[in-house]
Amino acid sequence: MAAATPQDPTSKSTSKTIRAGQAHKRSAILAAARDLFVLDGVERTSMDAVAARASVSKRTVYDYYGDKRGLLLGVVVAAGESLVETLRRAIADHLADDAPIADQAALECALVGFAVQIGETMLGSADYGSTIKLIGDNRAILPELAHHPLNSAPEAALAERIAHFADVGLLDVDDAFLAADHFNALTTLLAMNIRFPDQLSTDATRRTMADGVHAFMRAYGAR
Structure with missing residues (x-):
């Protein structure tokens, strides 16, 4: 029988760090979207502008919320x-x-x-x-x-x-x-x-x- 692989002692803390990072990104995206939607209107707000204001990539915004309507619903x-x-x-x-x-x-x-x-x-x-x-x-x-x-x-x-x-x-x-x-x-x-x-x-x-x-x-x- 193969020996059990020792658990990486950092795995749990690493997982928590990843989840915290995702939560931080989501919060930043929603705050940026809310501010821009109010300032410029939903139609005139671009996903690029939301990403730039939130300091994340546009791909991240799409991965989390799909499209602009999904982002508005998220807010x-x-x-x-x-x-x-x-x-x-x-x-x-x-x-x-x-x-x-x-x-x-x-x-x-x-x-x-x-x-x-x-x-x-x-x-x-x-x-x-x-x-x-x-x-x-x-x-x-x-x-x-x-x-x-x-x-x-x-x-x-x-x-x-x-x-x-x-x-x-x-x-x-x-x-x-x-x-x-x-x-x-x-x-x-x-x-x-x-x-x-x-x-x-x-x-x-x-x-x-x-x-x-x-x-x-x-x-x-x-x-």
């Missing part, structure tokens, strides 16, 4: 994944099962903290604002976004928390998904519609979120 999906992670982190920070929420006043306070964290993270991010513009300008060429799991993940995560607080008697909710839509409309979406996100001050964001949560509690707080 939007990456932003969606970031949004979901931001939402889950805010839920864990303010609305988890073990959070000290025993009455409606405590729930309103927790929801304000949740909404402010979301608002300051999302609305204060130039990347998020850029991606929203890209989606609005290019929705017609990205039909798969309508059925992408990331399209419903944020609403589902918030709806689950709303249903939980209805179960413990703090909210009066028939449709948790509809209530989640109303919550978003009264907080994040309202803040976005007031003015461009990069012009919304921290104080204005906090006031908008607090007012929205108060309106939500008046509509859905258990009687």
Whole structure:
């Protein structure tokens, strides 16, 4: 029987280095594409320009994303994944099962903290604002976004928390998904519609979120 070949002690670290390098390249490509798509428009942005801005070869851009539409989809999906992670982190920070929420006043306070964290993270991010513009300008060429799991993940995560607080008697909710839509409309979406996100001050964001949560509690707080 042939002796087993000793494992190269550097193989695992080498593999990790390769994967880290690939992740770095993907991140650089997506950032470059997002910036150029917003600045020059998708049609006028060349793959050569994206590669040059990302400091990678054009072949690498094509290998990772296939074509320009695939690259645009990659930009939007990456932003969606970031949004979901931001939402889950805010839920864990303010609305988890073990959070000290025993009455409606405590729930309103927790929801304000949740909404402010979301608002300051999302609305204060130039990347998020850029991606929203890209989606609005290019929705017609990205039909798969309508059925992408990331399209419903944020609403589902918030709806689950709303249903939980209805179960413990703090909210009066028939449709948790509809209530989640109303919550978003009264907080994040309202803040976005007031003015461009990069012009919304921290104080204005906090006031908008607090007012929205108060309106939500008046509509859905258990009687």
